[in-house]
Amino acid sequence: MIIGSIVNGVVIDHIPAGRGMELYHYLKLDRMECQVALIKNAHSRKHGKKDILKVNEVIELDFDMLGYIAPQITVDIIRDSVRIEKIHPELPERIAGVIRCRNPRCITSSEQELRHEFRLADRENGIYRCIYCDTKAEKQSVI
Amino acid sequence: MKKDLIDIRDYSMEEINELIALAGRIIKNPEAYADVCRGKKLATLFYEASTRTRLSFEAAMLDLGGSILGFSEATSSSAAKGESVADTAKTVQCFADIIAMRHPKEGAPQVAANKVNIPVINAGDGGHNHPTQTLTDLLTIHMEKGRLDTLTVGCCGDLKFGRTVHSLIAAMSRYENVRFVLISPEELVIPEHVRTEILDNHNVPYKELRSLDAAMPELDILYMTRVQRERFFNEADYVRLKDSYILAPDKLFSAKPDLAILHPLPRVNEISVAVDDDPRACYFKQVAYGKFIRMALIMKLLGVSI
CATH class of the missing domain: 2.30.30.20 (Aspartate carbamoyltransferase regulatory subunit, C-terminal domain)
Known part of the structure; x- marks a missing residue:
């Protein structure tokens, strides 16, 4: 399955398999006008399977919430097709x-x-x- | 910055020891403290029935020369009209210098403390915490045993909803060589957060028993509690469990001669009145100590000293 790369936006990777939809709803991505892709059960070398969310727009993210729901996820911020930042949310106090x-x-x-x-x-x-x-x-x- | 008392764990051992020492000085010479809070007002906001705690707070403030105001049941306050705890607290801080709050909902005094600039004392929040009872218990143990370390403490009865037990375990587990014997029916064992965060995480020795008789010989302190009808959603469960343990004189044959029997009161059936004359019964002395430790606490939170 091929899903095109994004130009400006975010990629939320390493979501535990099966929990992508939970994040999708929490982030209210169903209300977004831009392209959004939820990839379920993608291959993961570390965990076997994972979910991935790609959003073709730079959105505000609550990293505390992301850290709580799935502390192992990573968030790539993409601008002009280049990853400018990789964020590892941590468990917030x-x-x-x-x-x-x-x-x-x-x-x-x-x-x-x-x-x-x-x-x-x-x-x-x-x-x-x-x-x-x-x-x-x-x-x-x-x- | 103002200081509150919401959870006994918010206070260091040094702070607790200072309060116990101050209470001891007040007991020895109450006249010296009779006027130290003149002009200060304590608001007792009691959304739930109480005899000892409310009167103890009020007597404490009066004996310090201060004055009191407040309500003793939710129906006589604006809570009956649906006013939030935060709004009531913000209103009361216009009239008083310090608040003592009892509320059936867990965390209500924390809500008040977050919203006002005057000290808030948790006088019992549901089945959660009752830190001034714990200070009372600590002062009683200190006065009766002469120490707070190297003790085997038995807690018996309703350990699930018994907030005084939770706070006592949190406070006593910080002293050296303290071990707990937890005696309760299976349905009323200590909550998971007390077991994991206080006992297991700090490697505090404890064991859980169903039989009071089996525990009795090793205890230095026996802390009896009432099965609390008001915490049950189901009356049948309360009736089934309410008389699980009844301390009568015959149960004390195997107890140490210097055992101290404590109870936060009120009692229902769990301590026979025949035990009251036993020199090991300390629960009415405990009530008296409660006033003195509250006097010390009010002085500390108001920044009053002599």
Whole structure:
């Protein structure tokens, strides 16, 4: 399968196989006017399979969110068909407005306008906890 | 920069030891502190019923020469009209110098602390934390045992929703040679975050038992807790578990002669009144110590000293 290279835009590579669509929706790429390609199950020397997103426009990215969802991804920024930057998102110390706390006893469950915020509790295992109630974040709780 | 007390883990051991030392000085000479907070106001914002904690805070501020205002149930505040915690806190800071907040939702005092410029004390947030109870427990242990290290601490009852247990484990696990014996029904074991982040990550020795009798002989401290009806979504589960452990005089035959029995109170059935006369029962002394440690905390947060 051949997908053309992009001139100005971003390539999000090394997305764990099967999670490309999750990122596609989170980044609201379905609302973009430009060309967007989601490549599922591409060959990966390291992991066997991976997903890739190519966006033919330079877009603002929330690297905290990307670091949380898939810390192993890379982001290439392309200008005039040349990669000008390669970014490795890291697990952020705090993430706000990305994950929802599922604890029904948490203050965030009753105060609707309160921003859901999590702190990195265990970097080794990538565990985040709600700053209000300490409940562990679930990956499927991405807003 | 203002300082709050939301989680006991936010305070260093030095800070906790300073508070305990100050409380000890107040106990010895309360008259010397009778006027140190004159002109200062404490707002007690209690969205949930409480006898000891609220009265203890209020007595503490009055004994420091300060004054008090606030509410003792959510229905008598604008929360009943749907006002947010943040808005209530911002309103109250116009009238008071320090806030003590109890709320059934976990994290509510943190929300208040984030929004106001005056100190906020967490007086209990749902099943999450209750740091001033922990300070009370630490002062009680220090006064009764003369130390906070080299102790075997038994926690018995509702370890899942018992916020005082979570805070006590967090605080005591920082002292040397402290080990825990955690006694609870399987449904009420300590939450995963306490187990992993406090006990496992810091290599604190602990074991989990179902039998209080089996644990008793090795304990220096027995911290009894109530199975909390208000934390259950299902009444049948509460009824099934509420009398899992009842401490009666016969249970104490195998206990050490210098065991200290603590309970954050209120009790329901978990400690027989027949135990009250045992010299090892410390839970009413614990209530008295609670006022003194809150006096020390209020002084620290208001930057008052003598």
